[in-house]
Amino acid sequence: MNPSDDVIEVRNLVYHVGGRAILDGISFSVCRGCIFGVMGMSGTGKSTLLKCLMGLLRAESGEVIVDGDIVTGVAEQELARVRSKMGMCFQYAALFDSLTVAENVAFGLKRHTHLPPDEISLRVADALAHVRLRDIDNLMPAQLSGGMRKRVGIARALVIEPMIMLYDEPSAGLDPITAAVLDDLILSLAREHGMTCVIVTHEVRELFSLCDSVMMLHEGRIVALDTPDRLKRSPDPIVEQFVEGRPIGPIAV
Numbered sequence: 001m002n003p004s005d006d007v008i009e010v011r012n013l014v015y016h017v018g019g020r021a022i023l024d025g026i027s028f029s030v031c032r033g034c035i036f037g038v039m040g041m042s043g044t045g046k047s048t049l050l051k052c053l054m055g056l057l058r059a060e061s062g063e064v065i066v067d068g069d070i071v072t073g074v075a076e077q078e079l080a081r082v083r084s085k086m087g088m089c090f091q092y093a094a095l096f097d098s099l100t101v102a103e104n105v106a107f108g109l110k111r112h113t114h115l116p117p118d119e120i121s122l123r124v125a126d127a128l129a130h131v132r133l134r135d136i137d138n139l140m141p142a143q144l145s146g147g148m149r150k151r152v153g154i155a156r157a158l159v160i161e162p163m164i165m166l167y168d169e170p171s172a173g174l175d176p177i178t179a180a181v182l183d184d185l186i187l188s189l190a191r192e193h194g195m196t197c198v199i200v201t202h203e204v205r206e207l208f209s210l211c212d213s214v215m216m217l218h219e220g221r222i223v224a225l226d227t228p229d230r231l232k233r234s235p236d237p238i239v240e241q242f243v244e245g246r247p248i249g250p251i252a253v
């Protein structure tokens with residue numbers, strides 16, 4: 001594959017928390033328009049990795065390059081341009097509690113564009129419709145169910161029309177039907193609009209049905225990076241235990 005087809009490149013990324021290497025020399029790349037999955041036990045650093053991709057956390061060494069722009073080691077003010085290429089759907093939605101739903105979704109547009117208010121309203125309505133939310137514009141986050149908050153978080157990320165979406169546990173806390181609607185949305189954004197996606201989830205079935213390739217992190221390292229088909233048949237006992245959800249095996253809980 002032509003290297004320019006890689007829209008995200010991560011080289012030797014290292015990140016410590018409390019003296020422990022959460023990411024211990026991670027290298028991978030994600031090709032344009034691909035859906036790339038990340039799986040691993042709770043606490044293995046999946047959310048940390050997504051935050052490093054956005055430049056929200058600063059890796060101690062290694063490089064993250066997004067669409068040709070370097071994220072690691074650059075000053076905060078230089079990150080705005082590369083961040084505008086990425087939409088992040090946070091694990092716990094991370095809405096602004098004092099803003100209405102519509103204000104939350106409009107936040108990035110108001111901050112980073114000079115669009116007229118009418119255009120902003122249209123885009124907000126469109127983003128909310130994408131995640132099947134209607135007539136909740138004036139509600140406050142505290143008035144929403146967990147699943148609704150999650151979907152508002154996704155709408156807020158989508159509204160800036162990013163070339164890359166980073167989803168941290170997109171379907172956690174959603175009922176199975178809404179989760180399936182969301183999976184269809186992720187798939188159509190990638191397949192019809194060429195949006196590159198990185199999805200972190202514990203839902204192995206969801207990862208395997210959506211992703212072109214899936215990486216498994218364990219103890220700071222990549223233990224597997226392959227297509228879902230090959231991972232399903234992986235003889236690696238760590239991968240096998242995780243994929244099959246077995247309580248007994250090399251991964252001790």
Ligand SMILES: Nc1ncnc2c1ncn2[C@@H]1O[C@H](COP(=O)(O)OP(=O)(O)OP(=O)(O)O)[C@@H](O)[C@H]1O
Pocket residue numbers: 017022040041042043044045046047048049091
């Ligand atoms: N702000 C922080 N302060 C201290 N430790 C942190 C902080 N953020 C993350 N950690 C630690 O870093 C490790 C990785 O956390 P991270 O949230 O990236 O894991 P994760 O793989 O996303 O887990 P989960 O599947 O439960 O969401 C954990 O051991 C966590 O305790």
Ligand SMILES: [Mg+2]
Pocket residue numbers: 046047048091168
């Ligand atoms: Mg997490």
